[in-house]
Amino acid sequence: MMKVVKLGGLIWLLLLPLTLAIAGAPQDNSRIEARIDTLMAKMTLAEKIGQLAQYRDISDENLALIRAGKAGSILSVRGAQATNHVQKVAIEESRLGIPLLIGNDVIHGYRTIFPIPLALASSWAPEWVQKSATVAAQEAAASGTHWTFAPMVDIARDPRWGRIAECAGEDPHLGSVMARAYVQGFQGEDFSASTAVIACAKHYVAYGAATAGRDYNTVDISEQTLREIYLPPFQAAIDAGAITIMSAFNCLNGVPASANYFTLTQILRQEWGFGGFVVSDWNSVGELLNHGVAVSYSEAGKKALLAGVDMDMGSHVYNQNLADLVTNGELAVADIDQSVRRILRVKIRKRLFEQPYVEPEREAATVLSAENLAIALQVARRSIVLLKNDNHLLPLSKKLKSLAVIGPLAADRYTPLGSWVCEGRAEDVISVLAGIKQKIADKKILSVQGCDIAGKQTDGFAAAVAAAQRAEVAVLVVGESANLSGEAASRTSLDLPGGQEGLIKAVYATGTPTVVVLMNGRPLTINWTAEHVPAILEIWQLGDQCGNAVADVLFGDYNPGGKLPVTFPRSVGQIPLYYNHLNTGRPPAADKFTSKYIDLPVTPLFSFGCGLSYTQFDYRDLQITPADFGDSAAIIASAVVQNTGDRSGDEVVQLYVQDVIASLSRPVKELKGFQRITLAAGDKQRVEFRLNRNDLGFYDKDIKYVVEPGLFKVWIGGNSEGGLEGSFEIRN
Numbered sequence: 001m002m003k004v005v006k007l008g009g010l011i012w013l014l015l016l017p018l019t020l021a022i023a024g025a026p027q028d029n030s031r032i033e034a035r036i037d038t039l040m041a042k043m044t045l046a047e048k049i050g051q052l053a054q055y056r057d058i059s060d061e062n063l064a065l066i067r068a069g070k071a072g073s074i075l076s077v078r079g080a081q082a083t084n085h086v087q088k089v090a091i092e093e094s095r096l097g098i099p100l101l102i103g104n105d106v107i108h109g110y111r112t113i114f115p116i117p118l119a120l121a122s123s124w125a126p127e128w129v130q131k132s133a134t135v136a137a138q139e140a141a142a143s144g145t146h147w148t149f150a151p152m153v154d155i156a157r158d159p160r161w162g163r164i165a166e167c168a169g170e171d172p173h174l175g176s177v178m179a180r181a182y183v184q185g186f187q188g189e190d191f192s193a194s195t196a197v198i199a200c201a202k203h204y205v206a207y208g209a210a211t212a213g214r215d216y217n218t219v220d221i222s223e224q225t226l227r228e229i230y231l232p233p234f235q236a237a238i239d240a241g242a243i244t245i246m247s248a249f250n251c252l253n254g255v256p257a258s259a260n261y262f263t264l265t266q267i268l269r270q271e272w273g274f275g276g277f278v279v280s281d282w283n284s285v286g287e288l289l290n291h292g293v294a295v296s297y298s299e300a301g302k303k304a305l306l307a308g309v310d311m312d313m314g315s316h317v318y319n320q321n322l323a324d325l326v327t328n329g330e331l332a333v334a335d336i337d338q339s340v341r342r343i344l345r346v347k348i349r350k351r352l353f354e355q356p357y358v359e360p361e362r363e364a365a366t367v368l369s370a371e372n373l374a375i376a377l378q379v380a381r382r383s384i385v386l387l388k389n390d391n392h393l394l395p396l397s398k399k400l401k402s403l404a405v406i407g408p409l410a411a412d413r414y415t416p417l418g419s420w421v422c423e424g425r426a427e428d429v430i431s432v433l434a435g436i437k438q439k440i441a442d443k444k445i446l447s448v449q450g451c452d453i454a455g456k457q458t459d460g461f462a463a464a465v466a467a468a469q470r471a472e473v474a475v476l477v478v479g480e481s482a483n484l485s486g487e488a489a490s491r492t493s494l495d496l497p498g499g500q501e502g503l504i505k506a507v508y509a510t511g512t513p514t515v516v517v518l519m520n521g522r523p524l525t526i527n528w529t530a531e532h533v534p535a536i537l538e539i540w541q542l543g544d545q546c547g548n549a550v551a552d553v554l555f556g557d558y559n560p561g562g563k564l565p566v567t568f569p570r571s572v573g574q575i576p577l578y579y580n581h582l583n584t585g586r587p588p589a590a591d592k593f594t595s596k597y598i599d600l601p602v603t604p605l606f607s608f609g610c611g612l613s614y615t616q617f618d619y620r621d622l623q624i625t626p627a628d629f630g631d632s633a634a635i636i637a638s639a640v641v642q643n644t645g646d647r648s649g650d651e652v653v654q655l656y657v658q659d660v661i662a663s664l665s666r667p668v669k670e671l672k673g674f675q676r677i678t679l680a681a682g683d684k685q686r687v688e689f690r691l692n693r694n695d696l697g698f699y700d701k702d703i704k705y706v707v708e709p710g711l712f713k714v715w716i717g718g719n720s721e722g723g724l725e726g727s728f729e730i731r732n
């Protein structure tokens with residue numbers, strides 16, 4: 001039999017002039033469709049189904065599938081050399097030489113690791129989040145990755161769920177703004193650029209609403225909640241140009257997300273006009289059997305494909321079953337062709353046929369550059385939230401004579417990488433202790449671990465207490481190890497793990513002024529610490545530049561301006577606890593017979609949108625123009641914000657509204673806008689928000705999006721609680 005390998009290469013050699021001619025031409029749709037038609041006319045059914053199959057590594061079995069033209073994509077292959085190698089096999093050793101789409105989890109950095117997405121959301125600075133995604137894309141693309149399985153745009157209202165670390169928190173507006181920023185950063189203006197990667201908004205949809213916060217668990221929510229809370233960030237990602245979507249593991253109202261025609265086709269394609277392709281998450285197609293909606297992998301493959309899943313991430317269901325389903329008439333070739341076209345369209349638009357390889361020297365010159373690390377520092381600084389600062393204990397003076405740095409995470413260089421490390425390395429990370437050592441002389445620092453993250457041992461407390469007693473200030477670095485959040489890391493407790501709270505109490509008891517630096521992947525119920533410790537910094541997991549950013553904030557070289565993107569409950573018993581809740585018929589009040597608990601306040605420990613600064617901001621003169629919505633399409637709500645302190649600082653000015661009376665009960669507050677501004681000491685600025693009529697709607701009892709006339713309340717402030725209050729009417 002003729003050596004297909006040579007033939008494959010020969011076909012492309014002959015077609016190369018035509019291909020290059022097309023490559024230079026603008027990629028207008030008609031040319032793309034013509035190319036797809038030409039290619040598909042050559043493809044066998046097996047080769048078409050191959051395009052729908054993604055594999056998880058370059059095992060001999062998978063390389064054989066690639067050579068047989070039965071692979072469309074591969075994940076977890078990283079680095080110019082390795083990706084060039086596997087791409088060469090696809091192009092030169094398969095009959096048609098169709099390039100592979102190489103995907104990876106570049107969630108918050110490729111080799112330069114940025115703060116985890118929950119920390120990035122805490123910056124409320126989309127322009128910096130976009131910068132972080134641009135750098136991640138440049139490094140990933142230079143290393144042979146075409147496609148990242150990011151942004152993760154799930155909304156999370158339950159901190160027991162470990163993947164809250166990977167998302168932008170509990171609010172659909174903040175989540176949507178961050179989704180757009182990531183997509184624009186990853187894909188740029190044209191995702192075919194050699195510095196861009198294809199984005200993949202995941203996990204579609206409502207994965208974060210898992211019952212009891214238990215990963216992969218059932219999701220059962222109303223369609224209003226689905227459309228108002230969980231879908232908006234996906235729509236924002238698609239509006240920003242995201243060209244792929246990843247279908248989730250969870251069952252949504254009885255229908256698994258990876259076999260859900262309503263979400264995957266009716267909403268995603270018919271309502272939103274999504275033109276890209278859908279990849280299943282990992283084994284979610286195969287898991288339709290566990291969900292009890294498919295009796296066989298064959299039925300699972302049929303259901304997933306017909307629902308709208310175009311590519312199967314390595315469950316082998318598609319490549320092992322679709323051909324027989326076509327042969328026995330359960331699937332039409334047209335069903336296969338539809339998905340093949342979607343995938344080939346992305347490959348052509350990514351110019352994979354023209355530029356399938358990367359230059360290794362470009363990778364070496366791109367990853368972990370000084371410029372990228374400098375951006376990582378700027379982003380990390382902005383991601384830090386000052387939760388408490390009694391008596392202005394912070395910032396610390398660099399003239400301190402002695403500083404105790406205590407805790408199991410103080411010198412830790414792995415945990416700051418978070419739960420998606422990609423090519424990140426602990427050796428690249430500046431620990432908190434190392435960052436502090438850049439600020440004050442070693443001889444002033446008393447460093448003691450004190451305890452482990454998870455153990456209950458207290459034998460290290462004595463050394464910690466001794467250090468604190470000798471120091472002017474004690475800084476405790478505590479929290480969660482990276483493996484306590486992320487995928488498959490749900491917790492039934494939100495307390496600090498192990499004996500860390502005991503360590504805090506022991507150090508605090510010395511009377512030495514104490515600062516707690518929290519390094520964690522989810523909100524924690526740090527009630528005792530919040531009540532007693534005078535200063536608390538929430539740093540999440542800040543990536544490579546962790547220690548430098550923390551030290552900049554601790555010693556005042558950077559004034560923190562971050563805000564919480566999630567609510568901190570007092571107890572796991574309060575969950576789900578989120579700011580944009582309904583009022584109930586008996587809102588919490590002193591009266592016994594109202595909606596509250598008898599053993600804890602109903603309020604959060606720290607509220608959504610809260611965060612302090614080393615300076616103070618004053619809000620005054622709320623204005624709404626015009627006063628009411630007549631026939632105008634929008635109103636402008638504004639307020640004057642003044643820095644009344646003695647140093648420059650950032651403030652995240654937030655706009656909330658409430659639809660006071662409507663045909664359905666509406667949330668007591670909804671975030672509709674925010675701006676992170678910088679004001680020098682004494683300066684003031686009028687901050688304006690444009691509120692469009694369409695921003696004020698909701699899905700009514702018939703799931704129709706309506707903007708109803710009536711009274712609306714408005715708040716502008718630096719938190720979801722309080723703020724300047726005003727109101728306006730929609731009259732028609």
Ligand code: GLC
Pocket residue numbers: 075105149202281282487
């Ligand atoms: C995992 C995750 C998903 C990730 C994929 C590929 O199971 O759920 O977020 O992108 O597999 O690693």
